[in-house]
Amino acid sequence: MFTNQYVGFIGGGAIAEALIRGILQAGLLQPAQILVNDVNENRRAFLEASYGVTAIADSQLLAAKADILFLTVKPNVVEPLLTTIAKAILPQTIVVSVAAGVRLAALEEKLPNNPIIRVMPNTPVAVGEGMSVLALGSRSCSEHGEKAAALFNAVGKTVMAGEELMDAVTGLSGSGPGYAFVLIDALADAGVRVGLPRQMSILLAAQTLLGAAKMVLETGEHPAKLRDAVTSPGGTTIAGIHVMEQRGVRAALSDAVAVACERSREMGKRK
Numbered sequence: 001m002f003t004n005q006y007v008g009f010i011g012g013g014a015i016a017e018a019l020i021r022g023i024l025q026a027g028l029l030q031p032a033q034i035l036v037n038d039v040n041e042n043r044r045a046f047l048e049a050s051y052g053v054t055a056i057a058d059s060q061l062l063a064a065k066a067d068i069l070f071l072t073v074k075p076n077v078v079e080p081l082l083t084t085i086a087k088a089i090l091p092q093t094i095v096v097s098v099a100a101g102v103r104l105a106a107l108e109e110k111l112p113n114n115p116i117i118r119v120m121p122n123t124p125v126a127v128g129e130g131m132s133v134l135a136l137g138s139r140s141c142s143e144h145g146e147k148a149a150a151l152f153n154a155v156g157k158t159v160m161a162g163e164e165l166m167d168a169v170t171g172l173s174g175s176g177p178g179y180a181f182v183l184i185d186a187l188a189d190a191g192v193r194v195g196l197p198r199q200m201s202i203l204l205a206a207q208t209l210l211g212a213a214k215m216v217l218e219t220g221e222h223p224a225k226l227r228d229a230v231t232s233p234g235g236t237t238i239a240g241i242h243v244m245e246q247r248g249v250r251a252a253l254s255d256a257v258a259v260a261c262e263r264s265r266e267m268g269k270r271k
Ligand SMILES: NC(=O)C1=CN([C@@H]2O[C@H](COP(=O)(O)OP(=O)(O)OC[C@H]3O[C@@H](n4cnc5c(N)ncnc54)[C@H](OP(=O)(O)O)[C@@H]3O)[C@@H](O)[C@H]2O)C=CC1
Pocket: 010, 011, 012, 013, 014, 015, 016, 037, 038, 039, 040, 043, 059, 071, 072, 073, 074, 075, 077, 081, 098, 099, 100, 120, 121, 122, 123, 174
């Protein structure tokens, strides 16, 4: 599907690196097929040295070469960047924007000919366990969607959705690894508090969340049913869960997702 094709990234930061690492690890593309642009020369050199990809200092040159072009800059940089590359990009190039809050309509206005796809991935794409949600723009057909989905399927799970769900997706799975790292860190600290060595505690916390997540995905059971199976009557787990409920862990997570979703909405309104 990607033979003799170039995949370009403008913006070589955290999410671009996670995608490049995951895509190469999956063997979907060869390093020579990946082109990267970043304003920072050191960053370009780092990506070239670490992954064997080709760094291009001029974003217009990269845009002109890419068959699929990822926009992996911060949301406020997307529109000026599109003004810069609009004349250079070929009309058949598929543009994939991962910028939080940036609407398809705004992208399509700036690039009037290209098929555009808006995606919200997350950083676990770096280890093949990403969660990416794709929304097709008005000029994208199913073939464009399948091509983009193939890249994201290689680095995790993929769902197609309407753009109206993107702010909610951003609040849950886009930002979600951040919440999960806080939880793992907090559990690891808690383990240290009750006497576990630090490294062992981090392993126990991370593997426990990984195992629980895998059980939800593999059994298809409702998480509440799986939780019930851990909680022996009068036992340890129900004693711990009682404290979580008392301290509002559920409500805190609910508010975290709602506030992040709202933040994504606000970013979409910004001119
Ligand atoms: N990180 C995440 O978990 C996720 C991020 N996203 C989205 O991905 C995008 C990038 O986020 P993230 O990777 O975290 O951000 P980073 O700041 O890590 O990466 C952005 C990179 O782009 C560079 N840059 C800035 N301006 C330009 C330009 N005009 N041309 C080329 N490169 C430029 C930045 O350099 P400098 O720092 O010097 O300005 C930086 O290296 C955002 O829109 C975000 O919403 C989406 C899903 C998840």
